[in-house]
Amino acid sequence: MRDAIEKLRLERRLAILLLLAWLALAAVARVVGFAVISRDAEPFPAARVEVAE
């Protein structure tokens, strides 16, 4: 019983750590993503469209 409670506590601590780590990663991704990857949202280029036949 005590082992089970200890395991649940360990799980909870790990889950909190993982959640915080992910939030930190998302914050970095937010800044870097906008700076590096962000592109024009226009799906149709100005030139004539091409399609695979």
Place this chain on the structure above:
Amino acid sequence: MNWRRSVPGDAEFLLVALAALWPWEAYGFLLFIPGLHVTLIGFAAFGVIALWAYALVARWRLQLPFELAWPTLALLALIWAAAALGKLHSPFLATGCVLLFVAAARFGRAEGLVERALWTSCLSGGAVAGATLWALISGMLPVAPWVRLGVPGVDARELAGSGLGFVLCLAMAIHFAFSGVASRTKRVAAAISGALILAALVGVVANGLGRSFGYIPPRYFSLDGLSLATLLSALWIFARVAAKAEVQRRESPRPIYVLFLAMAGLAAFGLAWLPAAPRLSHGLLMGLVCAGVVPGKRRAAEVSRRPGAEIAAVGLVAGLSILNLAHVFPANERHPWNYESAARRDFPAARYRALEQRMDVFERRWPNETRTHYWRAKAALARGLPHRAAREFARALRSGDDNRTLFPSPSDPETNDFVTRLRDCCSAAPEPKRLFAFERALVARGNTDSALAVLEHQTTADAASSRTRFDATPLADAAAFLLGDMALSERLAAWPAPKVLALLENWGATVTPAPQSFPAEAAPFVVVAQLLPDQVELFAGAANGSRSTQTWERPERDYGATAWNGGGWTLAPAEYGETPRIELRIAADTDGRCVAELRIAPDGALDFRRVATPIGPTPDTPAILVLLP
């Protein structure tokens, strides 16, 4: 129904089937079930959730650890609260994800079921990768996920979803190939599958990165309170399942726990960067991982006792794929050939340029398609271009030949509605007489008598021209050409000549006496030029019986347009030497340069020559020149 013998076995079979189907989400349009308006993936997920609901009602046990049960219930409540406040667009999909997680976590707790499901996903991912590689190499439209609805680029969300799916399948392939848990045959199969997945992943990403659109980094930190609470609830469940995997790994270092952690880490990393929309597969995989890490006794799996059902499932998948490749159902919105559903979205949003470019793609692939012209006609009418609308409407009503088309021609109610709107548009114009779009649409629909009656009622010859006498045949031919049916020429030629002339004058014709050097027997002489986004149409007719029509394709289409009465393009006689000429000039387009010229040979033969290619916006009205004797 005997609960113990039937429901868990059915649910396990459906879970393994879902594990085989989820890597095909990018090709979900192939698994569309007509009539039910869902894909086979959605249908199987619904089946698992229904069995879970039945089990819940029958036994009143959630069979989910408390530390996961309460955030799950909270997440469901938050999803529907956000949906009620209009902050969540797809509450049913989100609910389906959550319920599939719960159902997979419950039914996945059979001995060896999770490993079997992940092995199936690994092989299925390899098959998807093979199909994708083939699509990349052959360039076939129906199986390339990044060519969607004629859009020549990659929707960043689609790319992210497909990429994440490939990455997860690759992790599974590496696990089965190198962890030593599988037989030699399985290891080889997993290695081949992994190589295919890696190649497809590189191919898709390399092809997609330069052509992706709509990428917006996830805005997790600018969400409102309710949406943020929903996100955190989902993340908490995710983190808790990952933490369980880590605790289990510390207790007994089995390779499957490493796979679970790798999958969780890859998904978490991907979702932090990429704008992936929720998918049923997210709920399924998290449920399977949860089933694999929740401690406790496992019951014996029953799924292997259903060989007949497996054959039936493979047959169903093959049958649906063939059906959806052979026929495009309008409700199958994700089908890359379903321009109808795309147009239904583009049209109300006034994305006419996108609509026209999309139709270009489909008309190049299916030249006999007529319904694309119906949508072009509607777009032109909405932009206030009645002549172009009537022209496209006529194309939409042309009888298709025996070759296959994707969608049928417009129905009678649709054509009636269009003609009514066109009539209203013409009536509301500042100079309704100048427009013959409504009459042209009537002719296209076969109401020739009505069209001629309307024209006859509108046209009155003035007294001055009534005194002159000339042959009306070339003028009638020109009017018939403009109305889109040369068979009308005979009936128009039966009108008094001044009335036919007045008709062309109403339509903006420039009427001028033929110059001295012009062959006397050729007058009256008519030249007509119509400029369309994709074509230039020319007509010339002389009193001596010479006729010439030409249609030139415009290599660069331009969907811009000047106003309905936009001028700037003219037909005018040029220096009369030995060979009389008439030049077509488009001032707004080629800086007044001559675009085309008509030469009249000494024997009366007419010869159109292309001088320059018209580019730029297209005027909606034709240019008409009449040279009278």
